[in-house]
Amino acid sequence: MHYLLTEEQQMIVDICRQIVDEKVKPLRAELDESKEFPWEAIKEIARGDLFRLFIGEEYEGMGTGIFEVCLATEELSRGDLSVATSYAASGLGLIPINIAGSEEQKKRFLPPLAGGEKLAAFGLTEAEAGSDAGGIRTTAVKEGDHYIINGTKQWITNGGEADIYTVFALTDPKKGVRGASAILVEKGTPGFGFGKQEDKMGIRASATRELVFTDCRVPAENLLGREGMGFLIAMKTFDESRPAVGAQAVGVAQGALEEALEYSKVRKQFGSPISSFQAIQHMLADMATSVEAARALVYQTARLIDSGAKDVSRLSAMSKTFASDMAMKVTTDAVQILAGYGYMKEYPVEKMMRDAKITQIYEGTNQIQRNVIALDLIKKGVI
C-alpha cells in the first residue's frame, strides 16, 4: 500500500523493517520470557540514526517531525512492542528538553540522546497519581544552588536502563498542580535509586521500574524552564507524543494481522485452507479495515501537528484511543484465527495480544482520552 511517503520517509521504514527482520524477530520470544532489556535491537536502532528523529538538527538530530517518529515506531511495533516502547519512551523522556530546555541544557543533553548512546525516561506517575497526575507528591526543595528531591515514581518505562530522567516534582507543594516543576536527573546521582523490574502482562522486555529519590541533590541548573511550569511541559509533551502511541497500536495490530493472514492460507480443515471460509474472511476483512482506518487517523494527526496546528488535543486523543482499542480487538481476533495454536506461546500472536493491552492504558488511559474528546467537543463544537 502506498501512503505517499517521501524517499527519506521510506528509508526510515526500510531501515526499521530490516532491524525488525534481523535483530528483533529472532529474539522477541526469548526476551519476553527472560524480561531482558532488548539492548541489541536498541543499539542497532541507534546505529540506524533513528533516535535522531526526536531531535533538531542543531543538536545532531534529523530535524524531522512527529510523523517520521510515528513511521519508525509503527514499523518497530510490527516486530515487537517492547522494543518499540523502549524507543518511544526515550523520545517521551527527552521531548520536555526540546520544549522547555535552555540552549545550554539542549547542547549538553540532546546530542548523546540523538546518537542513542544514552536513553531517556519520563518520570511522572506515582502510586497515588496515575490518571490524577496532579496528585503527585514527590518534592523538590530548593537549597542554595541545588534541589533536594524526595519521593517515589512508579512504573517508569526505561527505568534503570536510561541515563537521563525528566522528573516531575513539587517545588511549591502549596500551589498544588501549579507548583510542579520538571527537573533533569542523571542516573548515578547519589540518592537516586531504582526499584525491582516489574513483572508485567505484556511488553515484558521493556524495563519498568520505580524511581526512588532519597534526599537526592540535583544542581539547580537542571530545572527545565521555570518553577511551576511542570504541568504545562507534561501536557505539551503528551500532545506531541500521543500519536506515537497510536502508531505503536497500529504496528502491533498490523503484525498480528499478518500472522493471522499467513496462517489462514496454510492451515487446512475440512479439506480447505481456512482462508476459504467466509467466517475467517470477514474477520480478516474487518481487521484489515480497522488497521487502515487507525493508521489514517494517526498519520493525519501527526501531519497536522507537524504543520504547526495549535489545536490538536482532540485529534491526538482520538488517534490514541481509536488505534489502541482497535489493536486490542485485532490482536484478540488474530489469536482466535490461530485458535488452539494461537493460544500457545510457540506462536507469536498471544504475545501480541498481551502486548497490545498497554496501549489502552499508558500515556493517558482511554477513559481520560474520552473525557478530553468530549469536553473539547462540548466546548468547541464538532469543527
Add this chain to the structure above:
Amino acid sequence: MIRIKIAVCIKQVPGTTEIKIDPETNTLVRQGIENIINPFDTYAVEEAVSLKERLDADESFEEEVEVVAVSMGPPQAEEILKEAISVGADKAVLLSDRAFAGADTWATAATISLALEKLGDVKLAVFGKQTLDGDTGQVGPELAHRMNMPFVGYVSAVEEISGNSIKVKKLAEENYEIVQVRLPAAISVLKDINSPRVPSLRGKMKAKKEEIPLWTAKELKADPDEVGLAGSYTQVVKIFTPEMVHDVKMIEGSPEEMVEELFGKLKELNIV
C-alpha cells in the same frame, strides 16, 4: 593529516544459489534473478568500517582512515557500492568497461590492483571469503601477489591493527592460527567475523546523493592484454549441474532386523 585507505572489494552476484544453466550457451541464466551484493562481501564491508572505527578511536593512531568500496562490474554494480556507503564506507569507485568483460580471476585481480594503485595509500584490502557465483576465492590472493603484499584468508577475527601491521585469527584445516603480517596486506573474511550493521538513515541519504566515479580501462591506464578475456589465462568452458545418480535399496523386516542390516551396510562402506 595523512590519509590511509582500507579498500573493500565487493561483487554484485545473482541472488540465488539455484544455478540454472542455459542449455544452448552453457552460461548462467541471469534473467528474472535479483542482483545482490555477494553475501560474504557484506561481512567484508562491515569489517572494513569496524576497523576504521577502531583506528579512529585509538588515540595513538594519528592518520585519518578512509574506507573505499571497489567493484568491477557492469554499470548496475553501482547499487552495491551505494549499499556499502549506506553502511559506513566513505567513498566508492566502480570499474566498468567492455574491455573488462570475460575476465577470469587473474584478469579481475589485475584490474582491481590498477584501481588500488590509482587510489594510492591503500594499507589494507578486504575481501569476502568467496563469491556465490564464482566460488573460487582467488581474486584476493592473486591481487595480493600482483601487489607484492601478504594475503591471509579465512580470517575470523582481527585481533590487532596498527599503522604497520595486522594480527588476525584465521581458520586453518583443523584449528585456528594467529597470524601477524606487515601492512599493506590483503585479507579475506568469514561470516563469523562480525554481524553486519543495518544502514543508517544518514548513510542512506549520503548514498543516494553520492556520485560514484566510473573508471574505465583508459582511466586505469590498463594494458589491453592484461584485462578482460584477453588477460585471462583460464576460461570457463562449461558449467553444468552434475547428474545425481541414486541407487536405492529398500531394507525390509522387523525394526531389529532392519537396524542390523543397515548397520552392517554402513560398516561395509566404512561410514561407522
